[in-house]
Amino acid sequence: xxxTAYSYAGCLGVRxxxxxxxxxxxxxxxxxxxxxxxxxxxxxxxxxxxxxxxxLSRDLxxxxxxxxxxxxxxLSAVAEETASLPPLTRAVRxxxxxxxxxxxxxxxxTPPGGAQPLAAAIDGERWKExxxxxxxxxxxxxxxxxxxxxxxxxxxxxxxxx
Amino acid sequence: xxxTAYSYAGCLGVRxxxxxxxxxxxxxxxxxxxxxxxxxxxxxxxxxxxxxxxxLSRDLxxxxxxxxxxxxxxLSAVAEETASLPPLTRAVRxxxxxxxxxxxxxxxxTPPGGAQPLAAAIDGERWKExxxxxxxxxxxxxxxxxxxxxxxxxxxxxxxxx
DNA sequence: CAGTGATCTGCATATTTATGCGTTCAGGAA
DNA sequence: TTCCTGAACGCATAAATATGCAGATCACTG
Numbered sequence: 001x002x003x004t005a006y007s008y009a010g011c012l013g014v015r016x017x018x019x020x021x022x023x024x025x026x027x028x029x030x031x032x033x034x035x036x037x038x039x040x041x042x043x044x045x046x047x048x049x050x051x052x053x054x055x056l057s058r059d060l061x062x063x064x065x066x067x068x069x070x071x072x073x074x075l076s077a078v079a080e081e082t083a084s085l086p087p088l089t090r091a092v093r094x095x096x097x098x099x100x101x102x103x104x105x106x107x108x109x110t111p112p113g114g115a116q117p118l119a120a121a122i123d124g125e126r127w128k129e130x131x132x133x134x135x136x137x138x139x140x141x142x143x144x145x146x147x148x149x150x151x152x153x154x155x156x157x158x159x160x161x162x
Numbered sequence: 163x164x165x166t167a168y169s170y171a172g173c174l175g176v177r178x179x180x181x182x183x184x185x186x187x188x189x190x191x192x193x194x195x196x197x198x199x200x201x202x203x204x205x206x207x208x209x210x211x212x213x214x215x216x217x218l219s220r221d222l223x224x225x226x227x228x229x230x231x232x233x234x235x236x237l238s239a240v241a242e243e244t245a246s247l248p249p250l251t252r253a254v255r256x257x258x259x260x261x262x263x264x265x266x267x268x269x270x271x272t273p274p275g276g277a278q279p280l281a282a283a284i285d286g287e288r289w290k291e292x293x294x295x296x297x298x299x300x301x302x303x304x305x306x307x308x309x310x311x312x313x314x315x316x317x318x319x320x321x322x323x324x
Numbered sequence: 325c326a327g328t329g330a331t332c333t334g335c336a337t338a339t340t341t342a343t344g345c346g347t348t349c350a351g352g353a354a
Numbered sequence: 355t356t357c358c359t360g361a362a363c364g365c366a367t368a369a370a371t372a373t374g375c376a377g378a379t380c381a382c383t384g
Contacts, residue, residue: 018362019299023278030252030279036340052364057342063275066228067341067371068237074256075230075237090192094236113225116185117192137181180332198370214334219372229341229371 021049022059026074033071040072091121092160099157104150106142106157115140129153183211184221188236195233202234253283254322261319266312268304268319277302291315 024047025040034040037056044051065072095114100107110118119135122142129149134141144150186209187202196202199218206213227234257276262269272280281297284304291311296303306312
């Protein structure tokens, strides 16, 4: 027996359907690909929820759903907290895919386009162990004066990963 | 000495500034709040990168940057893989904040509006241990026939968290 | 090199999203 | 009750974003 009593949304006064509607939006969006607010509006209409696009624009903002190439998606809580971290921490978590030492050098791998911002973030720290950085498209070369310094930089970066 | 040789973007032929530009976009966007493509266009112009809004629209898509109330943000790799996970896994990771047992019941806490989709996802599994679910706004009550079943459901949900 | 296909980009415009303002109504306070 | 106040919402439209198409340049290939 599935009880499945969705929506006792009426408990705050039947007038406002906002809470119930937003729940349905979340449900819809996590299940299927919805690529525009107007499409969402039509899907909701099938559930007897009639609202305008304007209202959906407001709902989506409140629910922190963002438009991606694959439709609206929740901006995970993880991604959010990210915004308040120090620049280097953010950059490392966002872009650093791989890290390999080579004598006094450190080779960092990132997704395409990620090298520039990662290198910028490292430069921003002004660590004295860093002689310089060279950033391509998906690779950053960090140059240290000697192996000992390289090891220290490596340790710090690895610490930031989690 | 900071070498900081950004941008040897010319390496594939000077003509295309795409790679370099996208690197700068990433850098800009992770550092400051950019709320529209036109604003981004103006910031880039200060770096001597002159492109139209149309190009930025394409860049942002390629870089998987999404528009949020606080400006454009990277859709973290984490959030992405999420899209391909089973519905219940997604729902749990996205919405489940807290989980507490009470005899044969399980009380799940979610952010506002998250209860409906989470309950729907649980229902979708059609587990025989689940007698039914009741979803409010930020709370789901999962009803099991007895404590043993509740423990099993709890175990499965906890497994999904990570 | 001439030819071919792929990529990048701008332009113009279609499509989509955001928002100022006005209305309605629920929930108090008096 | 009657009068507030604030939330929810639609309407109209402004603002922002996406895209079809065409021109330009590059990377190859023969």
